[in-house]
Amino acid sequence: MDNPPIGVMFRCDSPPENLPAYAQLAERLGYDELWVVEDCFFTGAVSAAAVAAASTESLKIGIGILPAAFRNPALAAMELSNLARLFPGRILPGFGHGVPAWVRQVGAHHPSPLAVLEETVAVVRALLHGEKVTMHGRHVDLDGVQLAFPPAEPPLLSAGVRNEKSLRLAGRVADGTILAEGAAPAYISWARERIDEGRAEAGREDPHRVTVYAHLDFDDDPRSARAELAAQFSAPVQPSDPADAEKLAGLVADADGDLAALADALPDEIVDKYAIVGDGESCGAAVRRLAAAGADAVVFVPPRDPDLSVAHLTLAAEALLGG
Numbered sequence: 001m002d003n004p005p006i007g008v009m010f011r012c013d014s015p016p017e018n019l020p021a022y023a024q025l026a027e028r029l030g031y032d033e034l035w036v037v038e039d040c041f042f043t044g045a046v047s048a049a050a051v052a053a054a055s056t057e058s059l060k061i062g063i064g065i066l067p068a069a070f071r072n073p074a075l076a077a078m079e080l081s082n083l084a085r086l087f088p089g090r091i092l093p094g095f096g097h098g099v100p101a102w103v104r105q106v107g108a109h110h111p112s113p114l115a116v117l118e119e120t121v122a123v124v125r126a127l128l129h130g131e132k133v134t135m136h137g138r139h140v141d142l143d144g145v146q147l148a149f150p151p152a153e154p155p156l157l158s159a160g161v162r163n164e165k166s167l168r169l170a171g172r173v174a175d176g177t178i179l180a181e182g183a184a185p186a187y188i189s190w191a192r193e194r195i196d197e198g199r200a201e202a203g204r205e206d207p208h209r210v211t212v213y214a215h216l217d218f219d220d221d222p223r224s225a226r227a228e229l230a231a232q233f234s235a236p237v238q239p240s241d242p243a244d245a246e247k248l249a250g251l252v253a254d255a256d257g258d259l260a261a262l263a264d265a266l267p268d269e270i271v272d273k274y275a276i277v278g279d280g281e282s283c284g285a286a287v288r289r290l291a292a293a294g295a296d297a298v299v300f301v302p303p304r305d306p307d308l309s310v311a312h313l314t315l316a317a318e319a320l321l322g323g
Helices: 016-029 045-054 073-086 100-105 113-128 164-173 185-202 223-234 242-255 259-265 268-274 280-293 306-320
Strands: 006-010 033-036 060-067 091-096 133-136 141-145 158-160 176-179 209-217 275-277 297-301
Touching (some): 016 045, 016 306, 033 297, 045 060, 045 091, 060 158, 060 176, 073 113, 073 141, 091 113, 113 164, 158 164, 164 176, 176 185, 185 209, 209 223, 209 280, 209 306, 223 242, 223 268, 223 275, 268 275, 280 306
Parallel strands (some): 006 033, 006 297, 033 060, 060 091, 158 176, 209 275, 209 297
Antiparallel strands (some): 133 141
């Protein structure tokens, strides 16, 4: 099996002035995509996507994700249409629920996050396809809105979601789904089944792109991936493979808040399942496992350390992309 398209993430904790050079490096190394993110309160993803696209020639630029509750969908469609017209075929936007605490912090909490996401994605997608939209929903309230300059090639619109109801929603209204870091192969297969259930409900037969984020640690001693997974497993979000939940709960309890101790205690098989680690052969096999489970594209999340990030992305490109 050939590798799927492989992208890289520009981490939200990276200074925005580093983005142009980082995007150019990703393109020069042969990566297919660069993904920018929008976590509070770092940088705005729409402006970041514009900078990344303008700094490169053909690199696809993903936006993963825009919190749906933060934006009026008409304005979001206007911004995305600009990008799609200026950089045709290169923009891969996504919407999601956003982190609940951040949504509350900015006064955008809604009693039904599912309604917010479904209405926003449906309306933005319709506007990008040139439709005139009237919707008086639970969150969206538009009356006869139509873009003056819709893109000739509407971008695929993804939903960055995790749980069962949201995955079905993605299948119903979105063109793709973004699965966050820590998506084990078993979870990807399960998620695709839920997405397909939603597609069947909506009678959709068009392709649906699943993009999977994965921690990259191109090293026989993957310390950065262990640290990232330890922080992730300590959060209230459950691991994406239920078979590991009990084992990881015990390790988290034993570590008692000590993330370094938890990172050291994670079994190698857990690290291998939830991250892309090791040498070129191991990393290539991990990418292909994700693809076999249903990933149409894989996005490397590099180490936090900027020097390690560049080194690991360069080594991975040489091994996997012929860079």
